[in-house]
Amino acid sequence: MAKDFSDGIKLSQPRPYLTRMMLFLALVGFLLLILAPRIMDAFLANPGLNGLIVGTLFIGMLYAFRQVLQLGPEVKWVNAFRRADPGLALPPAPQLLAPMATMLGNRKGRMTLSAGSMRAMLDSIGSRLDEQREISRYMIGLLIFLGLLGTFWGLLITVSSVGDTLQSLNVEATDSASVFTSLREGLQAPLRGMGTAFSSSLFGLTGSLILGFLDLQAGQAQNRFYNELEEWLSTVTNVIDVPATAGENTTPEQASLLALAGQIAALTEQLHAEQRLVRELAENQAAIRPALEELAGSLKKRGS
Known part of the structure; x- marks a missing residue:
């Protein structure tokens, strides 16, 4: 006032x-x-x-x-x-x-x-x-x-x-x-x-x-x-109190928490990406397994 x-x-x-x-x-x-x-x-x-x-x-x-x-x-x-x-x-x-x-x-x-x-x-x-x-x-x-x-x-x-x-x-x-x-x-x-x-x-x-x-x-x-x-x-x-918006008028503690939350979100996305990569690798191995078994059988017949 x-x-x-x-x-x-x-x-x-x-x-x-x-x-x-x-x-x-x-x-x-x-x-x-x-x-x-x-x-x-x-x-x-x-x-x-x-x-x-x-x-x-x-x-x-x-x-x-x-x-x-x-x-x-x-x-x-x-x-x-x-x-x-x-x-x-x-x-x-x-x-x-x-x-x-x-x-x-x-x-x-x-x-x-x-x-x-x-x-x-x-x-x-x-x-x-x-x-x-x-x-x-x-x-x-x-x-x-x-x-x-x-x-x-x-x-x-x-x-x-x-x-x-x-x-x-x-x-x-x-x-x-x-x-x-x-x-x-x-x-x-x-x-x-x-x-x-x-x-x-x-x-x-x-x-x-x-x-x-x-x-x-x-x-x-x-x-x-x-x-x-x-x-x-x-x-x-x-002196007018303005509500703090994202990225503005934040205290140091709030800024630290926001930074930590951002790092956790980035880590979570990285884990999801690694899981998808492992899943795709497993699917590829399952797809080529019959071909490998057939190749192994052919080699065994030639050896005998």
Whole structure:
């Protein structure tokens, strides 16, 4: 029995998740302000790659906030749909609930859904939510990749610079001061390579940590929206018991019994076929028995 759509269930806005995200970013900003001089030195070790990492992080943060903010109009539309009288014009549904609005747009009187229709709508919405989160996951992986790329890049610079330094070092010189000076100048390039490696790892891993927390909050907001939507749709869904037909809606025990019955029937038919074969063989033997006796008698006469 379907319930009326005025059941009192109301979808909640995602404000708590936005608050957590902003508080987390405020804490991160406070730490950056304290460590600003050292962070600036690490950033200048490789401004190009580190700038790319920071830019990717900024885009990912904006997308995470967009995922949560997008749920606000969706929640508002669902609550307005529940309160609206049948036949009353509603504003166009947001992008996420467009298929649902198409299916429910022509309701008359008390709204009821079949279990199949409810599952189809929830599957469509769930696939759209998963598609949005795939982009955030990719950007988290991209930040880690850029950090590792900078690490290997810096290590490559370090190894090649150390080799060049050792080759250019004149160990036969008598002036130890000149040898030390050339060694110190030659080690500047390897140190720059190490700075590139460690700074890129620092920005890449830190960025993935920040974006991972924001993606976690966005995922929790989407999951709560999906669960509350499912709870509301379950109150307007009719569950109709349909008698089970052969091959449909059977329990595992019934399926096993049907399979066993089929095997027994096949075995019975095989036994009947073997009995018919034995009967035909016996009849054939009875038919040729006189001929065999006559042939045996002829052979006996010839032998005598």
